[in-house]
Amino acid sequence: MTMEPRLDLDDIQGHIFPGFGSAHTAVIALRLDDPEPGRIALRPLLGDVTRMEQSLRDKEARRAALIAGMDVPAQPSPSLAIGFSANALRLWGHDTSAFDLSFHEGMFRDAEALGDRLGDDRVPVDWTFGTREQNRADVLLISGHSSRTTLEHAVRKWLDLLSPHLVDVLVEYGRRRPEDKEFFGFHDGISQPAIRGTNTGGEPLSRRVIAPEDPRSAEFARPGQRLVWPGSFIFGYAREVSSPLDPGPAAEPPAPWMRNGSYLVFRRLSQDVEAFQSAVAQLESRLTSLGEDVPEGWVASRLVGRWPDGTPLHASPETPDPAISGDLNRINNFKFKAASPETPIADGGGPSTSVPSVPPDPLGIQTPFMSHVRQVNPRDGKSEIGAERHPAKLMLRRGTPFGPEVAEEPEAERGLLFLSYQTSIVEQFKFVQSSWSNAKQRPAGGGLDPITGQDGTQENERKLRFFAPSRGQRTCPFNGRWVIPTGGEYFAVPGIAGLLELTR
Ligand code: HEM
Secondary structure, X not given: OOOOOEOOOOOOEOOOOOOOOOOEEEEEEEEEOOHHHHHHHXXXXXXXXXXXXXXXXXXXXXXXXXXXXXXXXXXXXXXEEEEEOHHHHHHOOOOOOOOOHHHHHOHHHHOXXXXXXXXXXXXXXXXXXXXXXXXXXXXEEXXXXXXXXXXXXXXXXXXXXXXXXXXXXXXXXXXXXXXXXXXXXXXXXXXXOEEXXXXXXXXXXXXXXXXXXXXXXXXXXXXXXXXXXXXXXXXXXXXXXXXXXXXXXXXOOOOHHHOOOEEEEEEEXXXXXXXXXXXXXXXXXXXXXXXXXXXXXXXXXXXXXXXXXXXXXXXXXXXXXXXXXXXXXXXXXXXXXXXXXXXXXXXXXXXXXXXXXEOOOOOOOOOOOOOHHHHHOOOOOOOOOOHHHOHHHOOEEOOEEEOOOOOOOOOOOOEEEEEEEXXXXXXXXXXXXXXXHOOOOOOOOOOXXXXXXXXXXXXXXXXXXXXXXXXXXXXXXXXXXXXXXXXXXXXXXXXXXXXXXXXX
16 A cells, blocks of 8 residues: 655645635736735735635535535635745745746746747737736735625725735636536536545545555546646645656755645636637538538537547547536546556445446547647657656646626637646646647647647647548648637745745
């Protein structure tokens, strides 16, 4: 039995793990105008910051309500997370040169490497904040609650407390959409790494449902859900290395007050739903004109790698299957290179005693190499770095859609507030975006990621290679931009003790 670390649930911020899971989220970026008074102004907020222990309890309460067929219980007060950019830390006199290089330099300096479109002045043309002194994001607040009104009250209270030393440059409200779908219409937030480690009572933090006698229970929490050493996401704990059962060296905090902390990536991604849908329609008609019989929804689902309800393609290539998408033990159960044989489920771990086998798809016939999920997480499949290094690239995603429904306000802006936690921005988020999504031949070929891949130009030319419905291989253009980064920043999210020390 692998010895897993006990995590400090009272110190780690609860947004890192397991997340807030609230119906409504506010993301507030603040400019730190007066460093010293600003530091003091932040102190009263620290009491509102949510610890992992609380977020785990909230999650358990939501689960219990769901099982009992009851409404999700109203949260007593909004959850809160706080992070600081390298600029904020420097304004407070800290040296950030030993921190993650991307964090130290800031997202603005990374924009080109991330594929954002730059103007002649080298400024990312689509960014609406984070480009100048006046609109820089020094401090980030993330808050979640079941009621939007309660959330708005809390946001106003915090902004009043912080003014005039910290001034908001962005206040964005996100919300869970019906069936947890992002704006292109696909169930999002399904595949998350499970985190190794226990609470103070010695219970695992991520629910393990695979029957313990099955060897896969040592590597997966649920079928297909990889267990990852906590140091990939939280400083001070063993990192993920190439051998899954062995703890790697501890992820050393870049400063003592970053123990139990993490790096947060925030990207405001605008989604042009009409542009995406019309590009999908064009690709459909192109395939039809080539003599292909293209079922409805076939093209869009190949671009993502799942059907809109989340059914993975190689578990059910022809049609979405509610028996798969409605079962947490099946919705993420797939691998690319090897088959996933029938998996026994522990008593109480799910609705059935075993999960059926799923065939592999090493050639990308069902789930194309170019599809979003295959590019951002090649699982056991092909890549230039080797499958044993893939788990170390995983991140904890906490994104949420923002903006009104298309039917309500067709002209309004909408998209995804992308949020991810990791202990290396360079090796995790930035690697996945720059070296995989934005690359034509990596991780395994097939073209630029049709959802988030970008090459710094307006045309954003893609040539997607995939197996058409006839099983013949096709290469088709899929040019354009429908996910447009409009600003962002990297933040350090310390533990509670670290927050106290920073604001002392
Ligand atoms: C507006 C932009 C985006 C949209 C619409 C989008 C949509 C989706 C959808 C529908 C899924 C499948 C559901 C799931 O497995 O959770 C997914 C998975 C994922 N996305 Fe994105 N995504 C976006 C941006 C990004 C970015 C910028 C990254 C990282 C650079 C990213 C990384 C991931 C990862 C790691 C997964 C899980 C893949 C897996 O483990 O199978 N996504 N995304």
